[in-house]
Amino acid sequence: MEFEGIKAEGVEKRYGSGASAVTVLEGLDLEIQPHSFVSLLGPSGCGKSTLLKILGGIESASAGDVTVNGVPVGEAVRRRQFGLVPQKAALLPWKTALENARMLRQIATRRKRGADIEEAAAKALEMVGLTEAAHKLPHELSGGMAQRVSIARALALDPQILLMDEPFGALDAITRDEMNLRLADVWAETRKTVVFVTHSIPEAVFLSDVIHVMGTKPGRIVETLEIDLPRPRTLEVFDTPTFQEYAAHLRHQLEPKAVA
Numbered sequence: 001m002e003f004e005g006i007k008a009e010g011v012e013k014r015y016g017s018g019a020s021a022v023t024v025l026e027g028l029d030l031e032i033q034p035h036s037f038v039s040l041l042g043p044s045g046c047g048k049s050t051l052l053k054i055l056g057g058i059e060s061a062s063a064g065d066v067t068v069n070g071v072p073v074g075e076a077v078r079r080r081q082f083g084l085v086p087q088k089a090a091l092l093p094w095k096t097a098l099e100n101a102r103m104l105r106q107i108a109t110r111r112k113r114g115a116d117i118e119e120a121a122a123k124a125l126e127m128v129g130l131t132e133a134a135h136k137l138p139h140e141l142s143g144g145m146a147q148r149v150s151i152a153r154a155l156a157l158d159p160q161i162l163l164m165d166e167p168f169g170a171l172d173a174i175t176r177d178e179m180n181l182r183l184a185d186v187w188a189e190t191r192k193t194v195v196f197v198t199h200s201i202p203e204a205v206f207l208s209d210v211i212h213v214m215g216t217k218p219g220r221i222v223e224t225l226e227i228d229l230p231r232p233r234t235l236e237v238f239d240t241p242t243f244q245e246y247a248a249h250l251r252h253q254l255e256p257k258a259v260a
């Protein structure tokens with residue numbers, strides 16, 4: 001039977017050509033199970049964002065194949081199976097939170113109005129806890145709230161797969177903890193397949209079923225680690241020995257190795 005989920009085989013990505021060519025990803029194989037929460041964890045510049053874009057059909061690989069539920073990734077894009085949450089929320093400043101939350105679905109369906117659009121946007125805002133801020137403009141929102149609108153905007157598309165490119169990287173530690181709790185709840189409610197880019201070890205352990213650890217030069221998967229912590233996870237999980245063992249192991253994996 002065809003693998004249900006995201007499968008990458010022999011993915012390679014080069015930028016430029018000739019003497020100035022740079023290989024960013026090489027020999028990369030990956031399987032992501034449907035309905036799982038999967039993180040791509042690695043140091044800055046190892047190619048996490050590039051891989052995320054390739055998995056979501058935003059960029060093409062120089063070599064190799066990506067399939068989603070057994071079809072080529074380009075076909076999955078046409079079937080609107082992806083929702084993207086970028087690093088920066090990039091909300092339209094003259095539109096309210098609710099109008100921003102509607103926007104991608106309006107573009108995808110090429111309709112301005114419709115009961116499904118209203119319902120999906122309202123439900124998505126509710127899921128991220130922003131019903132009461134629905135009529136606020138972006139400048140009236142905190143950084144964390146703006147990121148939640150960005151998540152709602154992708155959720156309103158009701159995609160099978162959510163691609164999240166380090167969405168909480170710019171937030172302070174306390175807001176980031178809150179956002180991680182909120183995201184874990186949203187995931188438990190929707191059971192979307194989530195591919196989440198981060199370079200935070202605690203964030204990856206807290207959220208994930210599986211962490212793919214990436215190495216650099218060229219970017220590749222160096223370890224795939226299953227996180228066997230019970231759900232629902234609360235912030236207390238950070239203090240458990242199992243959590244700390246996972247974190248210590250990952251820290252060791254990601255330590256810059258001494259060059260002889």
Ligand SMILES: Nc1ncnc2c1ncn2[C@@H]1O[C@H](COP(=O)(O)OP(=O)(O)OP(=O)(O)O)[C@@H](O)[C@H]1O
Nearest residue numbers: 015022024042043044045046047048049050051199
């Ligand atoms: N369009 C491009 N042209 C040339 N090089 C690129 C391009 N996009 C990315 N790169 C290079 O590819 C490498 C991987 O970049 P990428 O953004 O995927 O890494 P990352 O792991 O997501 O980094 P960060 O955590 O800092 O966001 C970097 O060395 C980057 O300079």
